Amino acid sequence: MKKNILLTISALALLSTKLSAQTTAPTINSGDTAWMIVATAFVLLMSIPGLALFYGGLVRRKNVLNVFMQIFILVAVISIEWVVVGYSNAFGSNSINILKPFIGGFDWAFLNNIGIGDLSPYFISHSQMGLNGTTVGTIPHIVFIMFQCMFAVITPALIVGAFAERINFKGFLIFSVLWSVFIYNPVAHWVWASDGWLLKLGALDFAGGTVVHINAGVAAIVTAIMLGKRRDYKGHAIPAHNITYVVMGAGLLWVGWFGFNAGSGLAADGLAGNALMVTHIAAATAALTWALLDWIIDKRPTVVGISTGAVGGLVAITPAAGFVGIPGALVIGVMVSLVCFCMVAYVKPRLGYDDSLDAFGVHGVGGILGAILTGVLASPFIQSSYSGAIYGNFHQLWIQLLAVGVTIIFSGIGTFILFKLVDKFVGLRASDKHEAIGLDETQHGETAYNNFD
């Protein structure tokens, strides 16, 4: 009896030390962290060289370096902007209560107050009790910051496709930085920050369909229209100068997108596995659908077509990657190629605007479609607390539509204002002569393909 009591007491003591250990010292999960570091590298790969090759191959050879340079310098500049103010504005909390749902403050400017041992305050499925009774994720905070940095980098880089071949480099750079600060950071805050108003409303955006693709896509069409057509735009696409680059770019985007989507669960778990799977299947379905459309309508399956289709599928599955299964991925893949094909083949020529590389036609339209279809197809079998219209939850669809609408309006108006400002004070359109000679030579003093031994 005495022995028993002693045992019970010692067991209780053991239990209590175990409990207190759990509440006082949350631990980093090395599996999750390893995957998130790799995923971060994957998302960087999407910008350079993925998107650079995809866009660079589509322009004429006199402008290929200019496109590479635009994307490369955005990687440099936006990364710095991100640690200086971007992360704090997008994911931090604001001391002014009324602004809390709309924009973060400056507590984390220069990543101040963030230690290397701190755990990420953001998490999806893997969480634990942290100090002071807060819930934290299982990866270091700084890894989350770097992962998100790559998203901040690629978003303005996507807009490059709209104004390619006719923008002055200085104006482009100033515009892109301002756009990141005043458009990207607030929208990221609305959708992803813990006190963001769209998040609280219940808008679903797993990996950035709204924040990245709709946001950039709408900015793309606004800048394309405001900047005007290229001097020799004749109402149809100007043929790509190097389709092999386009294929390499699309391939690297596809690979990188595994980090983008499967990393957005912030853990190495089944949800990441689902995101990986549906991302791959949606891209495959969309690629095949576009190739078939080409084949049936224009007699031959084109390489630019299948590459575009794959990218469209990747864009559209982005918001849905953590909420839909295989049926959803198949529907999204087919739908996005049908809609984007019609957009770039029929609607764009009718409307007459010059979106050089279809940044709006693929990223904007694909993003909008993906965000809406997430509200339709979200399956409770993936994450039990989320379901879409086909499971009877029409409320989710309305919220998705609201989030899409608000993003379109905010990005549209914001881009318009920033464009006007930069155009007035710096100038955005390259001179006619520079455009004719090519931006490689006139903006950078270099040419891409030289015959020096």
Next chain:
Amino acid sequence: MKKIEAIIRKSKFEDAKQALYDAGIEWFSYWDITGLGKSTEEQIVRGQVFQSSYIHRRMLSIVVRDVNLEKTVNAILDSAWTGETGDGKIFIYDIEDTYRIRTRESGSDALYNKEQGEESK
């Protein structure tokens, strides 16, 4: 001495090459050219079908002795022909002089290899 410049279809290049070898031409240079003209070719980019006026052809450049002019031109005329519009053109120029750098030979002597006999160029 004459220089023959011929613009031919890319699809007929292999045939022309063989015909020139058969005619005893040992060496010629060629390059890809792009021309602009009234004729157009259909092009498709992302579902948009349009007419492109850029026409791709290949140019050959051959310098021969006068005695070999006719058979060289005939070789090209026969091998590059399809009968459709766009088969190309052949231009003939006079060459003032030729030097072989290795031996400093000049004139038509520089155009063929004496050691290998008179049949070529």
